Amino acid sequence: MAHLPGACNHHPDLPLDQAGWGWIPHPDPETWSRLSPTHPLHATEGDTTLHATTRCAHCVHACPA
Incomplete structure (x- = not known):
């Protein structure tokens, strides 16, 4: 599932490089x-x-678009 930075709270309170996410x-x-x-x-x-x-x-x- 794709997320937009700052658009939702479905992310851990860790830096992306430590959270196991890709971007x-x-x-x-x-x-x-x-x-x-x-x-x-x-x-x-x-x-x-x-x-x-x-x-x-x-x-x-x-997302505005």
């Missing part, structure tokens, strides 16, 4: 809207074995 530091602006099972999002930093196929519902409501 993309500077994703393309269209990445969030394309995210789906057919267009998974693969982490490029942190745990790069992780990928997301869905968006967090809380983050969707916080």
Whole structure:
């Protein structure tokens, strides 16, 4: 599941590099809207074995796009 930084509270109170998460530091602006099972999002930093196929519902409501 993909999250937007600061858009929800579904993250541990640890730095990302210690929490076991993966992330993309500077994703393309269209990445969030394309995210789906057919267009998974693969982490490029942190745990790069992780990928997301869905968006967090809380983050969707916080996202202006």
